[in-house]
Amino acid sequence: MRPLKLFISYAHEDDARREELCKHLTQMKREGLIDPWHDRDITGGKAWAGEIDANLEAADLVLLLISVDFLNSDYCIDVELKRALERHAERQARVVPIILRRCDWQSASFAKLHALPKDGEPLERWPTADTFFTEVARELRRIVGELRSCRIQVDDTGFAGPNENRKPGFPRPGSQAGTWEQARQWLKSHPLKIAAAFVFALAVWGWLAGTDWLLREGDRLYHDPLPEQRARATDYYEGALRLNPFLAEAHFRLGVLSDQAGNPESALTHYRRAVELETPAPPEYYSNLAYEYLALGEYGKAIEIYGRIEGYPLAALESAKAHWALGQPRPARDDQAQAIRWLKADNADHYRDPWYFTTADGGKGIRLIKAEDKRCYARLAFAASLFLDGQEADAAQAMLQTGCPDDAADMKDVVADDLQRYAETVPDLRERSRAFRQRYLAHS
Known part of the structure; x- marks a missing residue:
């Protein structure tokens, strides 16, 4: 396997630091793992811009040496960084920022990447440069x-068949030419095998479209009404990860399936990986990750991750x-009050997505779709926290202001279940908790 081509983008004011980094990469170069390139490698007589462009286009890995001079360089930002991020978005290369010097980089276009x-x-905050x-x-x-x-x-005419031990990844442009018919025939003769579908997608559409x-x-398959079809969805998501191990969407979907299969440890692993790969991660990634910590009884970790999510009631x-499970009704009340404030925004995105709950008693599934039902649930929970904190008069007043519909049985059932699972431990x-359930949540 050839070494990965590594492109170093930096401001010339940081040339000495770039040289020091290259020294520390020498061992990987000797092992044949990487082939580093930077503009000091341009020899006399060559057009420097053309050489930079050619090596940037060929790179598998792009390092950005971040400093105030890098941010101040029009060429670094408008040419090298712009193209590097385009190739990163197209999954043709991986871009990694390295923070050399203190500067205001957190709002830059590359800030979402793992630095x-x-x-x-x-560098200045480390004991030594070598460290x-x-x-x-x-x-x-x-x-x-x-x-x-x-x-x-x-190679240009090869075909990665199902029995060949080849690891999928980043094929060269055009490397799948001529394989369409072979892939189609394999799919025809093995219609139910994920390997065939995987190869078919790769051969016909290429790496990026294949993962999509x-x-x-x-x-x-996940939305198919037949359980046996839904079970096959896992094969396709795992196939996408074999093609691109950095695909956060596939990890997130596998986390959902693991959770539904009653395997919270596996779900936690996939959700953690999804959050690591997608920076900043969507709210649902953080929310599902935090929920797995909640389900596993790691309440402090759950609170910490939920706290990262803004505007998500x-x-x-x-x-x-x-907080209930930790015996903390006041912080719980504060969280619920925040959710109620967020729920007042009628155009908020969360109104488009149903909220799903499964009660412990018989596994009753409850889905809240309407905005008024979600507000009702939040206000019932807020009243419960007031009651748990000994503020019975305030809780009674809050119950009068829930704005719940006439038929609020589902919302009451969810809050009652929450109290039993968390507060009553x-x-x-x-x-x-028991007194609040009997007084306010029992069915009439």
Whole structure:
């Protein structure tokens, strides 16, 4: 397997630091893992802009050496960074920022990417330069290993059949030419095998479109009314990950399926990976990850992750449950009040998505779709927290202001179930929780 082509984008004011980084990458170069390139490699007589463009287009991995001079360089930002991010978005290359010097980079176009070293701490905050660059090199070795593990080696006429031990990844443009008929015939003779569908998608549409196709097929099967068809969705999502291990969407979907299958540990693994790969992650990624921590009884971790989600009422309401389980009705009340404020925005995105709940008693499934039902649920929970905190008069007043519809049985059932699962596991809250359920949530 050829070394990964590594392109280093930097401002010339940082040339000495770039040279130091290259020294720390020498061992990986000797091992044949990487082939670094930077503009100091341009020899006399060559057009420098053309050489930079050619090497940037060929790169598998692009390193951005971030400093105030990098941010101040029109060429770095408008030419190299712009094209690097385009290739990253197209999954043709991986872009990794390395924070060399302290500067205002957090709002830059690359800020959503995972920066090195950990937490984006610049060189000046490390004990020595060697400590800094050694940590960067170790992280880059891990990334290089991931990229190499997902590369496919296919010649211009070769076909990665189902019995060949080839790892999918980043095929060269045109490397699948001439394989359409072979893939179609394999699919015809093996219609139910994911390997055939995987190869078919790769051969016909190429790497990027192939992953999209596998995700779409998985989604189609997931929504199929037949359970045996839904079970096959996992194969397609796993196929997409074999093609691109950095596909956050596939990890998220596998997390959902694992959760529905009653495997929270597997769901947690997939959700964590989805959040790591998609920065910033969508609210539902964080919400589902936090929910798995909640389900596993890691309440502090659940609260911490729910706290990262802005403008998402369900996350605040779930965080409140974790506070109940920790015997903290006041922070729970604060989370619920925040959710109620967010729910007042009638055009908010969360109104388009149903909220799903499954009660512990018999596994009753409840779905809240209407805005008024969601507000009712949030206000009932808020009143419960007031009652748990000993504020019975305030709780009674809050119950008069819930605005619940005449038939609020489902919302009451969900809050009653939440209290039993979380508040009633805490001895100091148990009696008050039971009293609130009997007084306000029992069916008439």
